[in-house]
Structure formats: C-alpha cells, structure tokens
Amino acid sequence: MRSHGPASLPRLGERQLAELEQEPTKGPSAHGRPGRRWTLARITAVIGRRFHLPYTLQGVRKLLIRNGYSCQVPARRAIERDAAAVTGWVKETWPNAEDTRRRSAPGSSSKTRPACR
Numbered sequence: 001m002r003s004h005g006p007a008s009l010p011r012l013g014e015r016q017l018a019e020l021e022q023e024p025t026k027g028p029s030a031h032g033r034p035g036r037r038w039t040l041a042r043i044t045a046v047i048g049r050r051f052h053l054p055y056t057l058q059g060v061r062k063l064l065i066r067n068g069y070s071c072q073v074p075a076r077r078a079i080e081r082d083a084a085a086v087t088g089w090v091k092e093t094w095p096n097a098e099d100t101r102r103r104s105a106p107g108s109s110s111k112t113r114p115a116c117r
Helices: 014-026 040-051 057-066 083-092
Strands: none
Touching: 014 040, 040 057
C-alpha cells in the first residue's frame, strides 16, 4: 500500500541534482526571467519544467540547504556609493552629531533609596 503525503512525493536523484546545480550558472534570463537573482519560486519553476516534479517553496528551500546552499539577500547599495566618503563621515561627522549632554550626577527614580524620601 502506497502512502500519500510529502514523504511519498518523488525526489530529485543524484543525476538530477547534478543537472540542477548547473542551472544557476546559466542565469534566470536563460529561463525567461528578468534580472540576475534566483528566488525559491524561480528554482521551483525550473525543477517543475525540467524534471516534471512538484516541489513547494519550503521543499526547495530544504533541498538547497541540504545540498550546501544558503539563503542570501544581496546588500542594496547605490552604485555611486563612495565607501571612503562614508567611512570618513562616520569617523569625523557622526561623533559630533551625537548628543553631548551628560547628567551632572547619576539619578534614580527608585522610592527605596533614602535620598528619594
């Protein structure tokens, strides 16, 4: 008797996994997707079209993690960003922008301290 559920779904074999590892080098545009980023949804679509296997987003995530991939979100930085200018600003300007007011003595709102009675 065959069970029904996630455990009974067909899985990618070793040969198919090897083929799937080659797909990211082609880029998403080779699969009709704009941009340079791979998403779980895009990888799920590639698996479905190429190997005719149904995978959920969560299933693809687990498959990728199990095979040594990690989830990464690219840092969003302006193309014109000048790292040296940012570093200089942090070292020179930011310390002057911080609040320089200091209390004359430590304070407490505790009603159990004798000074507060």
